[in-house]
Amino acid sequence: MQGFKIMLERRLFSDEVVARAAHRYTHFFGVELLSSDIEIGIVLTPHDGVQIPADLKSRFLNDALDERLRESVRIETADTHRELIQAALREASPRRAASTA
Amino acid sequence: MLPLESKEAISGHIQTSLLKIAGLAEIAAGTHPFERMALDLRVVPASALSADLVDLPWAAFLREESQALVPGRPSIGLSGNPSIVRAGDVIELDHIQQKIAIRYRRGDKGNVLFATERCNSFCLMCSQPPRQIQDDWRIEQLCELAELIDRSEPSLAISGGEPTLLGDGLRRVIAKCAEVLPNTQLHVLSNGRLLSNQSLANLFKGLTPRLSWGIPLYGDHYALHDYVVQSEGAFAQTIRGLYALEAAQQRIEIRVVLVRPAFERIQEITRFILRNLPFVEHVALMGIEPVGFAKAHYETLWADPADYAEQLTASTGAFRRAGVAVSLYNLPLCTIPQALWPYAKQSISNWKNDYLDACSGCAAKTQCGGFFSWVTPQWTSRAVSPIKKETACLTH
Amino acid sequence: MKFRPPQAFIGKAETYHLLPLRFRRLPWDQGRVFVSSLAGDWLMMQRSAFERFVGHDLAADDPLLADLQARHLLVLDQSRSSLAPLMSQYRTRKSYLLDGPALHIFVVSLRCHHTCSYCQVSRQQSSATDFDMDANVSALAVDRLFEWPATELTIEFQGGEPLLHFDQVRAITERILARNVTEKRSLRFVVASTLHDLTDSQLSFFKEHRFKLSTSLDGPEWLHNANRPRPERDSYRRTLEGIERGRTALGDDAVSALTTLTKRSLEVPDAIIDEYRKLGFHSISLRPLSPYGFAAKTHDRKGYTTEAFLDFYARALNHLIEVNRSGFRMEETYASLLLSQLLGPFAHGYVDLRSPTGAGFGAVIYDYDGQAYPSDEARMLAAMGDARFALGRVDQPVEQWLASPAMKHLMRAAVAEALPTCSDCAYVPLCGADPIDHFARQGDVVGHRPTSDFCRRQMGLFDLLLQRYDAASTQEREILENWALRSPATEQVEGALNVAA
Numbered sequence: 001m002q003g004f005k006i007m008l009e010r011r012l013f014s015d016e017v018v019a020r021a022a023h024r025y026t027h028f029f030g031v032e033l034l035s036s037d038i039e040i041g042i043v044l045t046p047h048d049g050v051q052i053p054a055d056l057k058s059r060f061l062n063d064a065l066d067e068r069l070r071e072s073v074r075i076e077t078a079d080t081h082r083e084l085i086q087a088a089l090r091e092a093s094p095r096r097a098a099s100t101a
Numbered sequence: 102m103l104p105l106e107s108k109e110a111i112s113g114h115i116q117t118s119l120l121k122i123a124g125l126a127e128i129a130a131g132t133h134p135f136e137r138m139a140l141d142l143r144v145v146p147a148s149a150l151s152a153d154l155v156d157l158p159w160a161a162f163l164r165e166e167s168q169a170l171v172p173g174r175p176s177i178g179l180s181g182n183p184s185i186v187r188a189g190d191v192i193e194l195d196h197i198q199q200k201i202a203i204r205y206r207r208g209d210k211g212n213v214l215f216a217t218e219r220c221n222s223f224c225l226m227c228s229q230p231p232r233q234i235q236d237d238w239r240i241e242q243l244c245e246l247a248e249l250i251d252r253s254e255p256s257l258a259i260s261g262g263e264p265t266l267l268g269d270g271l272r273r274v275i276a277k278c279a280e281v282l283p284n285t286q287l288h289v290l291s292n293g294r295l296l297s298n299q300s301l302a303n304l305f306k307g308l309t310p311r312l313s314w315g316i317p318l319y320g321d322h323y324a325l326h327d328y329v330v331q332s333e334g335a336f337a338q339t340i341r342g343l344y345a346l347e348a349a350q351q352r353i354e355i356r357v358v359l360v361r362p363a364f365e366r367i368q369e370i371t372r373f374i375l376r377n378l379p380f381v382e383h384v385a386l387m388g389i390e391p392v393g394f395a396k397a398h399y400e401t402l403w404a405d406p407a408d409y410a411e412q413l414t415a416s417t418g419a420f421r422r423a424g425v426a427v428s429l430y431n432l433p434l435c436t437i438p439q440a441l442w443p444y445a446k447q448s449i450s451n452w453k454n455d456y457l458d459a460c461s462g463c464a465a466k467t468q469c470g471g472f473f474s475w476v477t478p479q480w481t482s483r484a485v486s487p488i489k490k491e492t493a494c495l496t497h
Numbered sequence: 498m499k500f501r502p503p504q505a506f507i508g509k510a511e512t513y514h515l516l517p518l519r520f521r522r523l524p525w526d527q528g529r530v531f532v533s534s535l536a537g538d539w540l541m542m543q544r545s546a547f548e549r550f551v552g553h554d555l556a557a558d559d560p561l562l563a564d565l566q567a568r569h570l571l572v573l574d575q576s577r578s579s580l581a582p583l584m585s586q587y588r589t590r591k592s593y594l595l596d597g598p599a600l601h602i603f604v605v606s607l608r609c610h611h612t613c614s615y616c617q618v619s620r621q622q623s624s625a626t627d628f629d630m631d632a633n634v635s636a637l638a639v640d641r642l643f644e645w646p647a648t649e650l651t652i653e654f655q656g657g658e659p660l661l662h663f664d665q666v667r668a669i670t671e672r673i674l675a676r677n678v679t680e681k682r683s684l685r686f687v688v689a690s691t692l693h694d695l696t697d698s699q700l701s702f703f704k705e706h707r708f709k710l711s712t713s714l715d716g717p718e719w720l721h722n723a724n725r726p727r728p729e730r731d732s733y734r735r736t737l738e739g740i741e742r743g744r745t746a747l748g749d750d751a752v753s754a755l756t757t758l759t760k761r762s763l764e765v766p767d768a769i770i771d772e773y774r775k776l777g778f779h780s781i782s783l784r785p786l787s788p789y790g791f792a793a794k795t796h797d798r799k800g801y802t803t804e805a806f807l808d809f810y811a812r813a814l815n816h817l818i819e820v821n822r823s824g825f826r827m828e829e830t831y832a833s834l835l836l837s838q839l840l841g842p843f844a845h846g847y848v849d850l851r852s853p854t855g856a857g858f859g860a861v862i863y864d865y866d867g868q869a870y871p872s873d874e875a876r877m878l879a880a881m882g883d884a885r886f887a888l889g890r891v892d893q894p895v896e897q898w899l900a901s902p903a904m905k906h907l908m909r910a911a912v913a914e915a916l917p918t919c920s921d922c923a924y925v926p927l928c929g930a931d932p933i934d935h936f937a938r939q940g941d942v943v944g945h946r947p948t949s950d951f952c953r954r955q956m957g958l959f960d961l962l963l964q965r966y967d968a969a970s971t972q973e974r975e976i977l978e979n980w981a982l983r984s985p986a987t988e989q990v991e992g993a994l995n996v997a998a
Contacts, residue, residue, distance in 0.1 A: 069551050076514070077515050077517045321567035376568075379841075
C-alpha cells in the first residue's frame with residue numbers, strides 16, 4: 001500500500017505534538033514518523049479496506065494544531081492541575097486503620 | 102403603611118425600656134412577669150378594671166390620651182393611629198424624645214431582630230444604610246426582646262447591617278431564641294463574608310434546626326458582585342462563607358435583589374448557583390426596595406420586571422427542574438407572567454406594605470404582595486394594572 | 498460615601514491565568530469547540546476565540562471573560578477570586594468514592610430456563626443444582642457484605658434465573674436483615690429476573706421487603722421471543738404476566754425493564770420504544786451487546802459494530818423525544834446518566850462510567866461458588882476461563898480482596914484522567930474507565946483508545962446528546978433536563994446498567 005506523507009516544520013510543531021496527533025490515526029492507519037533537523041514527516045499507510053480521505057492532510061493539520069493548543073494549556077496548567085486535585089481530595093481518608101492481620 | 106415608631110406621651114419613670122403590651126390573653130396566660138409588661142387599658146372593659154388588677158406591679162399602663170390616667174403609675178398615652186401598638190406587641194421607650202418604637206408586632210409576618218447598624222459592604226441599593234458605631238449593647242437587648250416575643254411566633258428575621266459583625270454575640274442571640282422560642286423559624290440575613298472564617302461558621306453548628314441563612318449573590322464572577330456591593334473581594338469571601346456554612350451544616354438560602362446589573366445576568370447567576378451551590382435550600386429573586394441608597398442610584402438600578410419576563414421564566418424553570426425551591430419576592434402579580442404566579446410570595450412586611458390606587462379594581466389583590474409603602478411612579482412597572490376576574494381565577 | 502463605577506471593581510485584569518481545561522472540536526461544527534473544566538463545567542465557543550483565549554489574547558472587555566471565569570476555566574485577579582467552587586464541584590462529582598462499594602450482587606444460581614444466544618452469564622440447565630449458591634457460601638458472603646463501610650447498600654440478586662433458587666434469595670435477605678438490626682445501614686433489595694413462574698409466596702416476600710424487580714423485555718413479542726428462546730416459545734407472554742403480577746403486588750414503580758439489543762433489534766428502534774410505551778413503562782434501557790459469555794462465541798454472526806449501534810441509538814432517541822413531546826414521560830437510562838453529567842454537578846448512582854472505575858470501588862459480586870469479583874464482567878471472564886480479576890474467596894476478609902493482584906491489575910488503568918488519550922478528552926470529567934472491558938476486547942487493561950469500542954460508544958453518545966441539546970427547542974431542552982436532573986444522584990445507588998437478566 002502507498003503511504004500518504006505529510007511534512008511539518010519542527011519549529012512550529014514539537015515532536016510530542018506530532019506524535020500525539022499521529023496516535024489518533026492509528027485506528028485506520030499504520031503510522032511512521034521520520035525526522036530531520038527542520039522537519040517531521042508523518043507517513044500514514046491505510047489498513048486493508050481503508051480509503052484515504054481527500055482532506056487527510058487538512059484533517060491532520062487541524063489535529064496537530066489542536067495538539068499544539070493542548071500543549072500550551074498543559075505547560076501553563078500542569079502544576080495547578082496537580083495542586084487542585086490534591087487539595088480537592090485531601091480530606092478523603094481511610095474509614096478505619098489498616099488491620100494488622 | 103403602619104409605622105414602627107411613633108411620638109407619644111410617656112409619663113412617669115419606667116424602669117425597663119422593653120415592654121410587652123398585655124391584653125386580656127396575656128393577663129390570663131401569665132407567661133411574662135408583670136414588671137416587664139404594660140397593661141393595655143384600651144382593651145380592658147370597665148367592669149374588669151378592679152383594684153386587684155391595677156395594683157399588680159405593671160411596669161406601665163397603655164391608654165388613649167383621652168382616657169384617664171392611673172394615679173401615681175407610669176403611663177403611655179397614645180394620640181395617633183391606635184393600631185400602631187396592640188396587645189402582644191413589644192415596644193421600646195425613649196423618654197427623652199417621647200417616642201415609642203415597636204420592636205415586635207404580633208401578626209406582622211416580617212418581624213426583624215435588628216442586630217447592628219454596622220456593615221462591611223455598601224450595596225448600591227442598601228435599604229438600611231450603615232453607620233460605624235459601637236452597638237454591641239444590642240446583643241443583650243435582643244436577648245431580652247426574645248423573652249417577650251410570642252412563643253407562637255412562626256418566624257423572625259435577624260438583620261442589620263451585617264449581623265455576623267456581632268461575632269459570638271450573634272450566636273448568643275440565636276441560642277436565646279432557640280431556647281425561649283423553640284417553635285420559631287430564625288432567618289439571618291447576612292452577606293456571609295466573615296463566615297469565610299470556618300471557626301466563626303462553626304459557632305452555629307448544631308444550635309437549632311430552625312436556623313437558616315439568607316445570603317445575597319449578585320454575579321457569577323467577582324467584578325459584577327463586588328460592584329453591586331461596592332466592596333473588593335466580597336464575592337470571594339461570600340463564596341467561601343457559603344462553603345463554610347455548608348460545612349457547618351447550616352441551611353442556606355440565596356437572595357438575588359433584581360437590580361439591573363444582576364437582572365441582566367440572572368440566567369448566568371442561576372446556572373452558577375446550580376453548578377456551584379447545589380446544597381442551597383431556597384432561592385429568592387427579589388424586587389428592589391426603593392429606599393435608602395437605592396434612591397440615589399435609580400438610573401443604575403431600576404429594571405422593570407415586565408422587560409425581563411423571559412429571563413424570570415427561564416431562571417425559575419431552571420431551579421424548578423433541578424429541584425431547588427425558588428420564590429419571587431416583592432414582585433406584584435401584574436408585572437410577572439401568569440405562569441410564574443405560583444412562585445410569587447406576599448413577602449413585604451405588613452408595616453411597610455401598601456397597594457396603589459390602580460389596585461382597587463384588581464381581582465387578584467388578595468393573592469398579590471402589593472408594593473412597598475415608599476414606592477414612587479419611577480419605581481413602578483409600566484405593566485401595573487388591575488387583573489380581570491377571568492384571568493385571576495385560572496390560578497385556582 | 499462615594500459610589501464607584503463597575504470599572505473600579507475589575508481588579509488586576511491586564512492578564513489572566515488558565516485553569517486546567519480540555520477541549521474537543523465539535524464533529525458537527527468544526528468551527529466551534531466544547532471546552533470543559535477540571536470538574537466538568539463547560540461552554541462552547543468559536544475555535545478562533547478559543548485559540549485567542551489560550552494565547553492570552555482576549556481583550557479585557559471581551560464578554561467571554563465573565564463566562565470563562567464563571568465556569569472556572571480562567572482566573573483574572575487571584576486576590577478577588579476563589580477556587581473553592583472548582584474544588585467543591587470536583588469533590589461533588591467524585592463523591593461516590595467516599596463510602597466504598599454500595600452495590601453488592603449475589604449470583605445465587607446459574608440455572609435458567611432460556612437459551613439466549615447472547616447470554617453473558619454462561620447459564621446452565623434449569624435442573625443443574627451444582628450451580629446454586631449453598632448456605633455456607635451465602636453466610637460468608639453476608640459477613641463480607643457488612644465489612645464494607647457504605648451506609649447505603651443495594652443488594653441485587655442475579656443468576657441465571659435467581660427465582661430458580663428462591664430459597665437462597667429468601668435466606669440471604671433474612672440473614673442480612675437480622676444483621677442489620679445492629680448495623681443499621683439503609684438497605685435496598687433488587688431482583689434481576691425473567692419474572693417467569695413467579696409464585697404468590699415469592700411476591701408476598703418481595704412486597705414485605707420492598708424489593709424492586711428488574712426484568713428483560715427486548716421489544717415487541719416477535720422480537721423478544723426471537724431473542725430469548727424457551728422450548729415453549731412463549732417468553733414474551735410469561736414476561737408480561739410477570740410484569741403485571743409484579744406491578745399488582747408491588748406497585749408500578751417497583752418493576753423496571755431493560756432491553757438487550759441484537760442485530761435484529763437494531764432494525765426496529767421505534768417498535769421497541771412503542772412496546773415500552775404500550776406497557777406503561779416510563780423508563781427504558783437500550784443496552785448493547787457486550788463481548789462476554791455466549792455473546793462472544795456468536796459475535797460474528799449476530800454481532801454489530803459500534804457505528805451501527807450509534808446509528809440505531811440516534812433514531813431511537815429521536816422517537817423517544819417525540820413520545821415525550823406527545824405527553825408521555827419516558828427516559829432512556831443511559832441517556833439520563835450522560836445528561837446528568839453534562840447538565841449537572843452531581844455524581845450519578847450507577848457503577849458504570851466512573852473514574853476511578855466502579856469495579857471493586859463501587860460494586861462487588863459474590864458468585865454462587867464463593868468467588869468474589871469487582872464486577873459482573875470480571876465474573877463473566879472467569880466463566881470463559883480467565884479468572885485473573887477474581888478478588889478472592891468469601892472466606893477471606895475484604896481487606897485482602899482490596900490488596901489482591903486482581904485489584905492491583907485493575908487499578909493500573911482505573912483512573913480515566915490518567916489514561917492515554919482519555920487524559921486529553923474534553924468528556925473525561927463526565928466519563929469513566931473500564932479496565933476489564935478493555936482487557937476483554939483488546940487484551941490490555943489500559944487499552945488503545947483509537948480502536949476502543951468503549952471509547953467510540955461513549956464519545957458517540959456524548960456527541961449525540963450534546964448536539965441534540967445545543968440545537969434543541971426550549972421544550973426539548975426541558976425534556977432532556979428532566980431526564981438529567983431527575984436522574985438518581987448519590988442518595989440512591991441504582992445498580993449497574995450492564996446487568997444481565
